Amino acid sequence: MEKGHAKNLKKPTGKLGILIPGLGAVATTFIAGVESIRKGYCAPIGSLTQMGHIRLGKRTDNRQPLIKDFVPLADLNDIVFGGWDIYEDNCYQSAKNSGVLTDAQLERIKPYMESIRPMKAVFSKEFVKRIDGPNVKTGKTKMDLAEQLMKDIEDFKKNNNCERLVMVWCASTEAYREQSKAHTSLKNFEEGLRNNDPAIAPSQIYAYAALKMKVPFCNGAPNLCVDVEAIQELAMENRVAISGKDFKTGQTLMKTILAPGFKARMLGVNGWFSTNILGNRDGEVLDDPESFKTKEVSKLSVLDTILQPDHYPDLYNNLYHKVRINYYPPRGDNKESWDNIDIVGWMGMPMQIKVNFLCRDSILAAPVALDLALFTDFAQRAGYRGIQEWLSFYYKSPMVAKGLYPEHDLFIQLIKLKNNLRYAMGEDLITHLGVEYYD
Numbered sequence: 420m421e422k423g424h425a426k427n428l429k430k431p432t433g434k435l436g437i438l439i440p441g442l443g444a445v446a447t448t449f450i451a452g453v454e455s456i457r458k459g460y461c462a463p464i465g466s467l468t469q470m471g472h473i474r475l476g477k478r479t480d481n482r483q484p485l486i487k488d489f490v491p492l493a494d495l496n497d498i499v500f501g502g503w504d505i506y507e508d509n510c511y512q513s514a515k516n517s518g519v520l521t522d523a524q525l526e527r528i529k530p531y532m533e534s535i536r537p538m539k540a541v542f543s544k545e546f547v548k549r550i551d552g553p554n555v556k557t558g559k560t561k562m563d564l565a566e567q568l569m570k571d572i573e574d575f576k577k578n579n580n581c582e583r584l585v586m587v588w589c590a591s592t593e594a595y596r597e598q599s600k601a602h603t604s605l606k607n608f609e610e611g612l613r614n615n616d617p618a619i620a621p622s623q624i625y626a627y628a629a630l631k632m633k634v635p636f637c638n639g640a641p642n643l644c645v646d647v648e649a650i651q652e653l654a655m656e657n658r659v660a661i662s663g664k665d666f667k668t669g670q671t672l673m674k675t676i677l678a679p680g681f682k683a684r685m686l687g688v689n690g691w692f693s694t695n696i697l698g699n700r701d702g703e704v705l706d707d708p709e710s711f712k713t714k715e716v717s718k719l720s721v722l723d724t725i726l727q728p729d730h731y732p733d734l735y736n737n738l739y740h741k742v743r744i745n746y747y748p749p750r751g752d753n754k755e756s757w758d759n760i761d762i763v764g765w766m767g768m769p770m771q772i773k774v775n776f777l778c779r780d781s782i783l784a785a786p787v788a789l790d791l792a793l794f795t796d797f798a799q800r801a802g803y804r805g806i807q808e809w810l811s812f813y814y815k816s817p818m819v820a821k822g823l824y825p826e827h828d829l830f831i832q833l834i835k836l837k838n839n840l841r842y843a844m845g846e847d848l849i850t851h852l853g854v855e856y857y858d
């Protein structure tokens with residue numbers, strides 16, 4: 420695409436529907452936050468689209484607009500929410516059960532939260548073992564289920580008078596799977612839907628339905644979902660934007676902040692031991708080894724690509740990286756993580772760093788979901804299709820085109836995101852070259 424291709428895009432005025440499979444802790448915290456911001460109860464802390472500025476031109480130009488004033492993004496007042504869940508709880512009840520927000524925070528938006536009720540989900544115990552619920556669709560084939568989802572999408576759009584839609588997967592982490600034959604082409608995938616191929620996961624049925632309806636899709640969980648050839652083929656064919664996987668929050672966010680710093684200063688890392696306790700439903704699902712495996716792969720992948728042991732064998736070849744997640748109900752959504760990092764300095768001398776992060780997982784994930792929805796809606800209007808690599812900033816395990824490696828360094832990801840916006844809007848890319856004085 421040529422520079423400035425999005426320059427003449429108008430700020431959207433119609434309603435943007437954000438459709439969410441999985442109305443649990445992250446989704447309800449996201450929805451409650453957007454409504455509370457709209458009501459003026461709080462600021463959109465954590466959201467780059469709402470609070471971030473972007474430098475344009477030379478430093479002396481003094482142009483630092485808010486990103487949302489620079490890029491034509493949907494206004495929060497134009498957002499409408501909808502979603503699916505296997506439980507019948509409305510968003511108020513679900514938020515209460517999740518225990519992320521205080522009663523006081525929820526009471527003041529209670530009628531709004533109560534008004535959002537989940538549509539019947541597409542669900543399979545084969546993919547999520549630890550939970551089961553009554554609010555589930557039935558159909559003879561997976562294709563039938565996909566068609567029911569398409570009808571939901573169509574009805575939601577009409578009933579809520581939406582101009583555009585975006586889907587953000589916030590449902591439970593599905594069991595670990597690798598790409599199989601049904602995932603290798605759209606033809607095989609559609610055949611698999613008709614034949615109930617066991618390799619096709621519920622998240623892929625949602626993604627298929629969304630893309631068929633030309634609704635862009637973001638995957639907030641680590642499961643395979645849109646990271647397969649068949650769905651990417653459909654995204655290209657239908658000109659729809661997709662991105663994933665796994666919202667980058669908590670411990671992995673810290674890892675991708677710290678590791679680039681060690682590498683920048685050529686400090687070695689011998690070991691990185693990461694352990695977590697969490698007690699929400701996500702923790703319960705991750706207590707199942709198959710779902711944990713999906714998360715583990717996503718969490719482990721970041722250090723290798725940041726530290727590049729192939730290029731820096733003296734510094735990172737011996738790195739022992741271990742990630743543990745333990746389900747511990749008393750903590751609810753307030754996850755606690757401990758990282759022990761064994762680093763190595765000048766003359767091979769060992770040093771240790773301990774990071775004890777008492778974080779609130781869904782509080783970190785909610786603004787990520789918001790930014791992804793708004794940027795993806797922008798991408799769709801700007802004519803982008805397929806994998807949106809510039810949104811890697813938000814993911815633990817960013818999707819990339821075949822043959823490329825993902826970029827995990829948070830700071831490179833931010834530069835990439837901002838340069839993408841500058842390019843789209845016809846501004847010069849920023850190289851950070853300085854003014855040098857010389858004779």
Ligand SMILES: NC(=O)c1ccc[n+]([C@@H]2O[C@H](COP(=O)([O-])OP(=O)(O)OC[C@H]3O[C@@H](n4cnc5c(N)ncnc54)[C@H](O)[C@@H]3O)[C@@H](O)[C@H]2O)c1
Nearest residue numbers: 441443444445504540590591592640666668700701780784
């Ligand atoms: N909280 C974070 O910081 C964070 C970070 C990265 C990724 N994630 C991922 O986001 C997802 C949501 O996390 P959470 O803390 O909100 O979990 P949660 O358990 O509170 O919510 C997930 C919801 O999805 C529902 N669900 C499961 N399968 C479904 C299906 N097929 N269709 C519709 N609904 C379905 C469950 O009933 C549940 O209500 C998880 O996959 C998690 O791994 C969360």
